[in-house]
Amino acid sequence: MDNNISKSVKYKVVINELIKGQEAATKLKFLLQNQKNYPFGGGSLSSYKLAANVLRSFTEALSIISQPAGCDDLLNLLHSGENGLPVVIKKSSLPAKGGRGCYKRRKNEETWSIVSSTIDDNHSWRKYGQKEIMNSEFPRSYLRCKFKKDQGCLATKQVQKTQDNPDMYEITYIGIHTCNTTLNNDVVLVNSDPDEVKVLTQSLSIKQRISQTRTE
DNA sequence: CCAATTTGACCCGT
DNA sequence: ACGGGTCAAATTGG
Numbered sequence: 001m002d003n004n005i006s007k008s009v010k011y012k013v014v015i016n017e018l019i020k021g022q023e024a025a026t027k028l029k030f031l032l033q034n035q036k037n038y039p040f041g042g043g044s045l046s047s048y049k050l051a052a053n054v055l056r057s058f059t060e061a062l063s064i065i066s067q068p069a070g071c072d073d074l075l076n077l078l079h080s081g082e083n084g085l086p087v088v089i090k091k092s093s094l095p096a097k098g099g100r101g102c103y104k105r106r107k108n109e110e111t112w113s114i115v116s117s118t119i120d121d122n123h124s125w126r127k128y129g130q131k132e133i134m135n136s137e138f139p140r141s142y143l144r145c146k147f148k149k150d151q152g153c154l155a156t157k158q159v160q161k162t163q164d165n166p167d168m169y170e171i172t173y174i175g176i177h178t179c180n181t182t183l184n185n186d187v188v189l190v191n192s193d194p195d196e197v198k199v200l201t202q203s204l205s206i207k208q209r210i211s212q213t214r215t216e
Numbered sequence: 217c218c219a220a221t222t223t224g225a226c227c228c229g230t
Numbered sequence: 231a232c233g234g235g236t237c238a239a240a241t242t243g244g
Contacts, residue, residue: 127221129236142235158235 015062022058026117029055030167052118059116109154113172119159123177137163145179153179 029051124146133140138161145153155175162168 126219128238130222131234134233140234144236156235 018058018062022055022062022116025051025055025058029117052120055116055118056120056122059114059118060121062114109175111172111174113170115162115168115170117168119169119171121171123155125157133160136160138166145177147179151179153177155179 029048032046032048032051125143126146126148127141127143129142130139131142140158140160143157143159145155147153155173155177157174158172160170162170
């Protein structure tokens with residue numbers, strides 16, 4: 001009977017845990033970034049890279065779990081980022097009303113933003129532009145999916161440093177990837193026996209069929 | 217060399 | 231006309 005309630009509660013808990021993980025990974029990454037020599041830097045993977053990977057995973061998970069439309073309550077939960085730490089700040093699947101230079105195709109694209117200390121995610125991007133923005137100290141970079149030509153993937157993203165903290169980026173994703181998201185998440189193996197290591201390939205199959213291929 | 221980035225012109229909705 | 235998003239030629243880098 002409390003299915004709905006427990007479901008939203010679960011969402012809340014999951015999101016909060018993700019945020020805490022992202023927060024911790026951010027701090028860890030900064031910590032390791034400021035060290036000249038990484039004490040655990042042996043092997044093929046430095047501790048800094050490990051932290052960066054953890055951060056990337058949290059960021060990616062957050063960006064995905066905050067995608068689905070119609071979860072405004074969820075977004076309200078997220079919006080209360082009391083710590084000022086990386087958090088999903090908004091989502092708008094609304095038509096691009098406020099957007100100024102919406103080009104031809106970009107009309108009803110799904111759009112959402114996150115703030116993160118890394119601009120890395122599990123997709124390949126190609127930069128195609130950069131602009132100074134009126135009330136912003138830092139320029140905004142424009143990137144599109146690397147497979148636009150191959151597979152016609154129209155996903156784009158924008159990256160801009162936050163004026164608050166130049167180490168943080170506001171990343172806006174526009175459109176959902178329709179390319180092969182065969183993301184081989186680099187499996188982090190640190191001196192482990194290949195036998196016992198379970199390869200946890202998180203195959204994020206984002207099969208969001210966009211049947212609304214309105215070309216007008 | 218080829219491919220990715222840079223950068224100013226161009227385009228579009230407001 | 232303006233602000234912001236995109237194109238594409240020139241430049242840079244692997």
